[in-house]
Amino acid sequence: MFIEIKNKYLRITSIVFYVIILFFCALQLNFLWLFGFSPRYADIKRPSQQVGSELYTTDGKLIGRYYRENRTPIKYDEIAPSAVKALIAREDARFYSHFGIDFVSLLSSGISTATGDKRGASTITQQLAKNLYRTRYNKSQGITRYIPLVRSIIPKLKEWLTSIKLESNYSKEDIITMYLNTVSFGNNAYGIKTASRVYFDKDAIELTVPESALLIGLLKATSSYNPFKYPERAIENRNITLSQMNKYKYLSDSDLKKYQEEKLVLRPGNNTESANGDSYLRAAVDKYLAKWCEENNIDLYEDGLKIYTTIDSRLQKYAEEAMSSQMRILQKRFYAAWGNEDPWEDSEGNKIDYPNRALKTTELYKFLKSKFKNQEDSINHYVNLKKKMKVFSWYGDRDTLFSTMDSIKYYGKILNTGMMSLDPFSGKIKVWIGGVNNKYFKYDHVNQSKRQAGSTFKPFVYLAALQNGMTPCDTLIDKPVSIPYKLNGKIEYWEPKNADWSNSYMSMSLRWAMSKSVNTITAQLTQKVGPENVVKWANECGIESKIAAVPSVGLGSNDVTVFEMVRAYGTFLNKGVRTDPILVEKITDLDDNIIEEFTAKTKRVLTEEIAWLMLYMFRGSMEEPGGTSQALWGWDLFKKNNQIGGKTGTSSDYVDGWYMGITKDLVTGVWVGNDERSAHFQNSEQGEGSRTALPMFAKFMEKVYNDPNSGYTYGQFPKPTTKITIKYDCPSPRISRDTTSTDSLAIDSLQQVDPTIIEEQTNNEPENTPQIRENNKSSNSQSLQTPTPPTPLSNKEERDLRRKQKQEEKEKKKNND
Secondary structure (H helix, E strand, O other), X not given: OOOOOOOHHHHHHHHHHHHHHHHHHHHHHOHHHOOOOOXXXXXXXXXXXXXXXXXXXXXXXXXXXXOOOOEOOOOHHHOOHHHHHHHHHHHOOOOOOOOOOOHHHHHHHHHHHHOOOOOOOOOHHHHHHHHHHOOOOHHHOOHHHHOOOHHHHHHHHHHHHHHHHHHHHOOHHHHHHHHHHXXXXXXXXXXXXXXXXXXXXXXXXXXXXXXXXXXXHHOOOOOOOOOOOOHHHHHHHHHHHHHHHHHOOOOOHHHXXXXXXXXXXXXOOOOHHHOOOOOHHHHHHHHHHHXXXXXXXXXXXXXXXXXXXXXXXXXXXXXXXXXXXXXXXXXXXXXXXXXXXXXXXXXXXXXXXXXXXXHOOOHHHXXXXXXXXXXXXXXXXXXXXXXXXXXXXXXXXXXXXXXXXXXHHHHOOOEEEEEEEEEOOOOEEEEEEOOOOOOOOOOOOOOOOOEEOHHHHHHHHHHHHHHOOOOOOOEEEOOOOOEEEEXXXXXXXXXXXXXXXXXXXXXXEHHHHHHHOOHHHHHHHHHHHOHHHHHHHHHHHOOOOOOOOOHHXXXXXXXXOHHHHHHHHHHHHOOOEEEOOXXXXXXXXXXXXXXEEOOOOEEEOOOHHHHHHHHHHHHHHHHOOOOOOHHHHHOOOOOOOOOOEEEEEEOHXXXXXXXXXXXXXXXXXXXXXXXXXXXXXXXXXHHOHHHHOHHHHHHHHHHHHHOOOOOOOOOOOOOOOOOOOOOOXXXXXXXXXXXXXXXXXXXXXXXEOOOOOOOOOOOOOOOOOOOOOOEOOHHHEEEEEOOOOOOOOOHHHHHHHHHHHHHHHXXXXXXXX
């Protein structure tokens, strides 16, 4: 029953009181969606501070962050006391005496506003409520936001309610800490810890009184008082804060005078904690975790995660050093080779107008066409207008005057690279290099760029042969071949050529042929096993890109990524078990509680015997005569019977250079080339994978082996744990110069390479180096008469010769048709 109140004024007061209660209840509950979101009790207990996530290497090195607001929360005792005092003096002098709403300030503010002097009355707690719960954002407002005046009052009332809730749940120290962890200090620095680094390169606890006063003063207007842009204004504003500290007895008069006279000294911080960590790796992890974040309703940029990648900081450093060293050399080589000549050519060696073709694909060109109504003269004038810009160079950012066309031409000649190193036993990616410079080249050449694999794809042909019952000792002859195939219902013939455009007519074991990378034998083998089987086994090992089952499949005519190739080669080292690489090991919250741990998915796709035989085949690139990896002897890589297997790869016209290297612990893939496929090296001396990509692998592994703390040592490939029933011990004959004749070669039938251990060594050669000795034993050799090697052709002569050969082939095909 309701109690009847007869007193008129008391009745009106009671009604008003009940209406206020009902109004605030409706406000809190967002009645009929009128008022928008208000934080609940659970929200107050678990405030969201939009904390960015941190990215670490597997050994705990911070390498980047994800954030929309760059902040790192800290505790109260990690904040300089002078910063707390400056905040209270400047923002909320009665902070310790009110309960979230300062009615004295409200009254004072109201009087000041009435007299024309607008003055804020928000407490620190109210400002925290606004920052934490975004009470003034559209999504926090309901239908009332369309009503003038009301839309200003409702958010303020919600801030009052939220402030009271905060004060009832947190101590004053907690509120100060949350506030200083939340607010923006300008220059993309959120929170006092980040601000201390950005402006003074120190921890927040180390701030001096003037530094604290400057940071707190920034809260009034971060842009207007930006000390980097407006140092005089910043000092003036800092001194106002110091005066307020003096007014409220936090500073003596003598200290005030001393601090106000102190000069502004900024030390911009350059640490990774306050940087977005712009890198290929950061972008790759973002992509890697996209599905996981969606499934778990997690925001990588706001939920304060600690993400521990599988990347080894030592190996990553060595890989980056090797990449930088080798790519500088290659870029110089590329410029020197072409000189003032444009490097863009089609497959027939004809020059193409790459700059204009590239321009027409840009949004700028589409805009100019629309603006100038297809008036080419006006468009050309604009795109050739020079302006100041920074461009990439191997000596740091370069200031220059470039037009749009100049820029297109410049970047059209820059070589790029992709490199990845994998531990296939655990599936952990140890090294990730997406390109030469993430600032200028965002495209990741590990998992985004697909390029022709060249001869690095050949091992899948030999794998298919082993799966088809052949052995490493089976032989084929290096001879010209003509392979028929159907194209649009018509019979065509494919006639592959070896890299040197010649044939030896020698009978070669499969191991020798793969080691020498003989195209004609690979083509014959592909025909024997069937292109579809080559594709099948490439897919089984980890190649996911679409591969056309054509006769040339084994020569790497299809496009693949570095990521796929490394995963596939990892299957051979991991005893036939395909491992899907992982880039993240575990994720924790800010308190180091584990949220998720990641393990690699595995699947057996080869028998251990076949996998071991493939490793034996890969070793041939170092052990067989003319093996394509033997340039590795030039580095400090072969101590303690160390074994390395690998495969070089070069696509047509030296556009793409590859090297796939295998050690007992790691599989590493390297690609080198130009993003514009019509730009390429001119000849084998410049552009073969053994001269572009292989040295990067060699430099990397040399650094790894020479570091006793890297965790990676010399050693032989894992021994088979199953019986090897397939014949494989069939060493190839050594080819050496016959000293009895200056124009003949000899095949030494006695001097052969032991497939496991090479016993003879000299003091001048690395351990395990196969010996290529002079041979006088005519009774033990047969001569292969060959003409005296001709004088090497110049770059231009070799290019002209290749063009002539291609033209002759083209004419021959035309005549056959």
